[in-house]
Amino acid sequence: MGPPLDPNLDVLVEGLPPHLVISVQNTSKYEMQEIAAGQNSLFIRPLNHLVSLPLQTRRRLFAPLYKNQAWSEQSDSPIRQVVREATLFMTAKYGEDTALRWRDEMYERMLSLFVTGGIRGLFFNQNGAFRIREIGDGNRYEYNESLEFNFLHGWEDLATRTVQYGEKPPLFSEGSEAMWNCRPEFQSVFNGAKKLYLSNLSRSIGGMTDLFFWHDQALQNYPKSFVKAAVKDAESTFDVRSENRSFAVLLVSLNDEGLEALNALERIGLQRFDGQVRVMFSPGIHELTGDSELKLRGLEDLDGSQLENAFFQRVEALNLHDSPLFDCEPTVLMHQGTQDAQDRSFVSISFPCWNGTWGSSHQIDGEHIIS
Amino acid sequence: MKIALTDPQIDLPNPVSREVSSPTLAQLLISILAEEDPKKYRTIATKIHQASAPDDEHDDTYNCLHLDWFEDIAGTFPIDSVTCSFCAYAHACSLGTDNRPTVAIVPLLGTFLPEREVLVEVFERVSNSSDMPYDPFVGFSHRAGKPRNIYAIEYSRFLKSFPECHVSTFKPQYAVGYDRSSGAPLWPQDHSFLEVFEQLNKQNLEHFEEIKIGSKETLSRLESNLILEVCYDNNWILASDDGPTEECMLNFFSGVRDFLSTSPLFSPLSELANSSAIPGVDHPHPVGASRWMHLALRWMELQPHTFHRLLCEAYPDAKIPKSIKNLVMNYSQMDPGKTRYIPRFPAVALIPKDTSQTVKLELGACRIIDVHDYRGQHIVLLLDSLGLSLEDEL
Numbered sequence: 001m002g003p004p005l006d007p008n009l010d011v012l013v014e015g016l017p018p019h020l021v022i023s024v025q026n027t028s029k030y031e032m033q034e035i036a037a038g039q040n041s042l043f044i045r046p047l048n049h050l051v052s053l054p055l056q057t058r059r060r061l062f063a064p065l066y067k068n069q070a071w072s073e074q075s076d077s078p079i080r081q082v083v084r085e086a087t088l089f090m091t092a093k094y095g096e097d098t099a100l101r102w103r104d105e106m107y108e109r110m111l112s113l114f115v116t117g118g119i120r121g122l123f124f125n126q127n128g129a130f131r132i133r134e135i136g137d138g139n140r141y142e143y144n145e146s147l148e149f150n151f152l153h154g155w156e157d158l159a160t161r162t163v164q165y166g167e168k169p170p171l172f173s174e175g176s177e178a179m180w181n182c183r184p185e186f187q188s189v190f191n192g193a194k195k196l197y198l199s200n201l202s203r204s205i206g207g208m209t210d211l212f213f214w215h216d217q218a219l220q221n222y223p224k225s226f227v228k229a230a231v232k233d234a235e236s237t238f239d240v241r242s243e244n245r246s247f248a249v250l251l252v253s254l255n256d257e258g259l260e261a262l263n264a265l266e267r268i269g270l271q272r273f274d275g276q277v278r279v280m281f282s283p284g285i286h287e288l289t290g291d292s293e294l295k296l297r298g299l300e301d302l303d304g305s306q307l308e309n310a311f312f313q314r315v316e317a318l319n320l321h322d323s324p325l326f327d328c329e330p331t332v333l334m335h336q337g338t339q340d341a342q343d344r345s346f347v348s349i350s351f352p353c354w355n356g357t358w359g360s361s362h363q364i365d366g367e368h369i370i371s
Numbered sequence: 372m373k374i375a376l377t378d379p380q381i382d383l384p385n386p387v388s389r390e391v392s393s394p395t396l397a398q399l400l401i402s403i404l405a406e407e408d409p410k411k412y413r414t415i416a417t418k419i420h421q422a423s424a425p426d427d428e429h430d431d432t433y434n435c436l437h438l439d440w441f442e443d444i445a446g447t448f449p450i451d452s453v454t455c456s457f458c459a460y461a462h463a464c465s466l467g468t469d470n471r472p473t474v475a476i477v478p479l480l481g482t483f484l485p486e487r488e489v490l491v492e493v494f495e496r497v498s499n500s501s502d503m504p505y506d507p508f509v510g511f512s513h514r515a516g517k518p519r520n521i522y523a524i525e526y527s528r529f530l531k532s533f534p535e536c537h538v539s540t541f542k543p544q545y546a547v548g549y550d551r552s553s554g555a556p557l558w559p560q561d562h563s564f565l566e567v568f569e570q571l572n573k574q575n576l577e578h579f580e581e582i583k584i585g586s587k588e589t590l591s592r593l594e595s596n597l598i599l600e601v602c603y604d605n606n607w608i609l610a611s612d613d614g615p616t617e618e619c620m621l622n623f624f625s626g627v628r629d630f631l632s633t634s635p636l637f638s639p640l641s642e643l644a645n646s647s648a649i650p651g652v653d654h655p656h657p658v659g660a661s662r663w664m665h666l667a668l669r670w671m672e673l674q675p676h677t678f679h680r681l682l683c684e685a686y687p688d689a690k691i692p693k694s695i696k697n698l699v700m701n702y703s704q705m706d707p708g709k710t711r712y713i714p715r716f717p718a719v720a721l722i723p724k725d726t727s728q729t730v731k732l733e734l735g736a737c738r739i740i741d742v743h744d745y746r747g748q749h750i751v752l753l754l755d756s757l758g759l760s761l762e763d764e765l
Contacts, residue, residue: 051741055507055719055741059503059509059510062510066504108513111513264729265722265742265744267729268729268732268742271732274542324542
């Protein structure tokens with residue numbers, strides 16, 4: 001395992017927003033932690049945990065489906081029950097082979113919808129499993145709407161009901177059977193839908209951020225303002241609107257000795273990077289005050305400077321030059337003019353990480369076999 | 372090798388060794404072998420049970436779980452593992468039986484399995500909740516937590532079996548499948564296209580005869596740029612080629628796009644074509660253009676053989692570039708017994724400690740969701756095949 005995180009991460013925590021509930025997980029391997037609903041949690045972890053990120057994120061997202069139910073072969077979650085009932089209809093219409101294939105795909109899809117959007121993701125979503133549709137035939141006081149299920153070849157009406165304008169009746173509530181006029185052949189699917197909607201199956205709605213942190217020497221040796229600025233920049237930049245955020249910050253020293261190197265797991269973990277890298281330079285005092293021609297006044301002087309060369313050398317020494325981090329031009333920032341600047345120079349490398357979710361895709365995620 | 376997916380909830384009796392003093396036991400055992408009448412069988416079983424019981428209670432005695440299976444015995448008497456080993460109903464007894472769901476670790480292509488402790492650690496270490504199975508594939512496989520085969524295969528052998536023939540600017544982390552015929556990852560857009568295409572392909576391939584060479588004048592600048600970029604990336608146009616080669620390709624793909632967008636055969640894709648796409652998420656092309664053009668280019672990349680006739684038209688005098696000719700001619704049909712389009716298998720990688728070998732986390736046919744180090748020589752992948760039998764597929 002790589003070097004553990006510095007035991008004193010106060011300076012790092014100071015760079016993070018106060019509304020986050022921050023925990024440090026300085027364990028040898030990624031261990032999942034419970035997070036309270038409605039709470040924005042941030043976990044600071046060593047970089048080697050990054051290799052486990054997709055497994056742990058998806059496991060956390062799917063955990064509600066396993067809560068309070070036996071997950072054995074016989075378990076019948078509300079989602080599974082709806083799919084099972086719908087499969088009976090599909091079998092009668094299309095035959096067993098098609099129905100079973102559809103069942104597996106539909107179950108996967110419904111799980112994905114639930115994980116990304118909860119019950120609302122299943123019922124009130126353009127690409128959901130169910131949809132509510134207003135039907136044209138009504139009058140000035142009331143209109144009809146149908147509850148539909150997404151079968152293999154399109155939407156089928158399960159039931160219809162009449163709704164008065166201005167009223168917004170819940171989709172289902174206990175004892176509201178009379179509201180819906182259900183088609184007899186879909187009674188069992190309809191019952192399953194109602195049970196699913198009323199099951200109170202909740203997903204974790206607390207936001208969670210994983211911050212993977214690595215430093216090549218004791219944290220106290222870096223300028224405090226630089227550490228805070230690097231972490232603050234990453235936290236306020238990467239996937240700020242996502243419920244499941246993950247990013248990494250590496251603090252790298254330039255022109256120094258006795259520095260830590262990346263171990264095998266840490267280097268492999270860097271492949272999880274997904275997006276654009278941000279590099280923040282913290283030039284040493286000598287870079288800012290030397291000979292007027294070599295003096296670094298800002299980003300415009302970085303190109304071809306000693307600081308940039310030192311950075312390239314360090315990147316090579318860390319074997320980062322052949323990692324995908326720098327396949328594209330990074331965004332470069334400068335941290336300078338602070339009271340705690342040192343003789344030595346430092347640089348931070350930060351990047352967002354892929355955590356196994358497909359949030360940015362327009363498609364429903366999942367695995368499929370096309371026969 | 373089998374690995375349980377839950378905590379042990381079994382109560383195994385401690386094995387003991389002692390002499391059975393009853394002189395009638397041997398005769399009773401022989402009698403029960405020939406007994407067919409259930410009542411008499413029960414009588415003899417009861418006698419065996421009594422005869423094999425220890426004379427006195429000791430540290431490893433316990434009470435029989437199924438006394439009601441025997442004839443009424445006055446009072447309770449302790450038994451031990453020796454009694455159970457002679458029991459005539461042992462085949463049906465649940466004592467000591469491990470009914471936990473398990474996965475079987477199946478080595479593929481001569482892969483040498485790591486030690487049992489290493490594999491158990493991969494499964495047990497993942498859970499800190501009694502609600503969830505000890506299964507690293509939760510969230511990636513709908514069979515997670517259920518008995519099934521998990522395949523172990525050396526990383527290098529996996530790469531040989533599922534080679535990566537297509538080079539893309541993007542890692543295939545958003546890809547959803549893999550085409551074994553072309554060795555290309557399949558992206559969400561490909562999945563939608565192939566569902567329609569394969570359905571048509573099964574019905575009547577001749578429909579595609581209606582594709583005509585188009586005109587580059589109808590292409591937008593974005594489309595022209597995309598075509599040229601993809602053609603150069605795939606070596607369909609070489610740096611040494613002249614201007615007319617570019618023109619041929621522009622006209623060619625203009626025609627394919629027109630066919631796709633106007634043919635009723637592909638009308639199920641209209642909704643997809645009108646939606647926006649993210650390069651590297653929905654398709655592997657480096658720049659964005661119209662969705663129909665992305666579909667046209669992916670069609671050529673995945674199913675080049677369908678364009679043989681059209682290419683001959685596009686390139687008069689049979690001057691089809693060698694790279695395209697090779698692409699079309701070398702297109703290999705899959706063995707009918709094997710699955711061409713497979714999902715990207717989720718996998719856990721075991722890498723030797725202190726190794727200089729490295730592993731790519733995102734492969735065309737596999738996504739590595741976790742990495743463990745272990746004392747071994749080779750990088751080994753533990754794969755959930757998502758329902759496919761890899762013994763048959765490889």
